[in-house]
Amino acid sequence: MENSGKNKNIKLKKIAIPLTVLLLTGVITAFSYSTTLNSANNYTKVPDIAVKKKDSIASVKAFAKVYSVLMSPRCMNCHPKGDVPLQGDDSHIHTMQPKRGTDGKGLYAMKCANCHQPENTPGLHAPPGNPNWHLPPADMKMVFEGKSSHELAKQLIDPNQNGHKDMKKLIEHADDGLVLAGWKPAQGSKLPPLSHKEFKKAWITWLETGAYAPKK
Amino acid sequence: MSVLKINGQSYTMDADENMPLLWAIRDIAGLTGTKFGCGVAQCGACVVHLDGEAVRSCVTKLSRAEGKSITTIEGLSKNNDHPVQQAWQDIDVPQCGYCHSGQIMSAAVLLRENPNPTDEDIDNAMAGNICRCGTYPRIRKAIHNAAELQRKATKS
Numbered sequence: 001m002e003n004s005g006k007n008k009n010i011k012l013k014k015i016a017i018p019l020t021v022l023l024l025t026g027v028i029t030a031f032s033y034s035t036t037l038n039s040a041n042n043y044t045k046v047p048d049i050a051v052k053k054k055d056s057i058a059s060v061k062a063f064a065k066v067y068s069v070l071m072s073p074r075c076m077n078c079h080p081k082g083d084v085p086l087q088g089d090d091s092h093i094h095t096m097q098p099k100r101g102t103d104g105k106g107l108y109a110m111k112c113a114n115c116h117q118p119e120n121t122p123g124l125h126a127p128p129g130n131p132n133w134h135l136p137p138a139d140m141k142m143v144f145e146g147k148s149s150h151e152l153a154k155q156l157i158d159p160n161q162n163g164h165k166d167m168k169k170l171i172e173h174a175d176d177g178l179v180l181a182g183w184k185p186a187q188g189s190k191l192p193p194l195s196h197k198e199f200k201k202a203w204i205t206w207l208e209t210g211a212y213a214p215k216k
Numbered sequence: 217m218s219v220l221k222i223n224g225q226s227y228t229m230d231a232d233e234n235m236p237l238l239w240a241i242r243d244i245a246g247l248t249g250t251k252f253g254c255g256v257a258q259c260g261a262c263v264v265h266l267d268g269e270a271v272r273s274c275v276t277k278l279s280r281a282e283g284k285s286i287t288t289i290e291g292l293s294k295n296n297d298h299p300v301q302q303a304w305q306d307i308d309v310p311q312c313g314y315c316h317s318g319q320i321m322s323a324a325v326l327l328r329e330n331p332n333p334t335d336e337d338i339d340n341a342m343a344g345n346i347c348r349c350g351t352y353p354r355i356r357k358a359i360h361n362a363a364e365l366q367r368k369a370t371k372s
Binding site (some may be wrong): 098123 | 255257258264269270272275276277280316321322323324325326329330337339340341342343344345
């Protein structure tokens, strides 16, 4: 009986070890990803784990909605191509010319939080507020202004240009406090063109269908 | 009831926590060196230091200032001898003077963070402080002089 038990154990180990290796390889492959650009198809490869079903048509359609929000003043004004934020519904250069600074929080006596309070200041066109009000930092400017939908889509899923966000963090970013602040604008400022719920749905659809970039 | 620490002194105030800090400083603590200009953080006349940062007290609520160290123009130095104040007097920077407590408080933050500012650094730091008398050239000159005074004081 003892010998028979030992034989069974040996057989089980023989099967279990390769099976474990196979499973581990599968798991590692599933969780690892690259962001290499596929020039032929004009899209950036996203991790398979985030993609439920690749669908370039649904993905590009969802991104059109995402793009309309990201290029609206409530989002783009703090993603300028220069080092001064934009302001207002016409996205003019911020009066007083506050500069980005290294960390995106301003310079010297002109730091964002010196005027922008943890909440909106009451009054027409008074400073909007958020506890974390800032621009992207100088070493990762995450520019939206002037970007085509093709360029912005590729930028958003490139960790070297998106603030080192992986897919999980990108999906979570839809509920970031400063993103949500776009839907609580200062008095007299327009809302983004979609509700946050519609934006979040389009954002996740875009990512989960392959994060395809629209054609150039 | 709010307790504010202004220029090292505690003030207990029976005031709404949504009251602008500027109101408390001027009307309750009686420190009238800080001025009201626009009321919407556009001009810089009301700048005070909140834990060392040059905040605009007209839009800063008491609730944000509680538990923090507030410095007004009256508390910037013991004998009005902060390098920025000395330089301001040496050059006779003000004309009407209304905006200058805010100007000085902003310049003090600049010199603390950058002891050798260039003209561009001065512009970057001071662009939010408006002077309707147009004393900007003297402000710039005074900040350079204050930097020199600060360097000398550090060496000696």
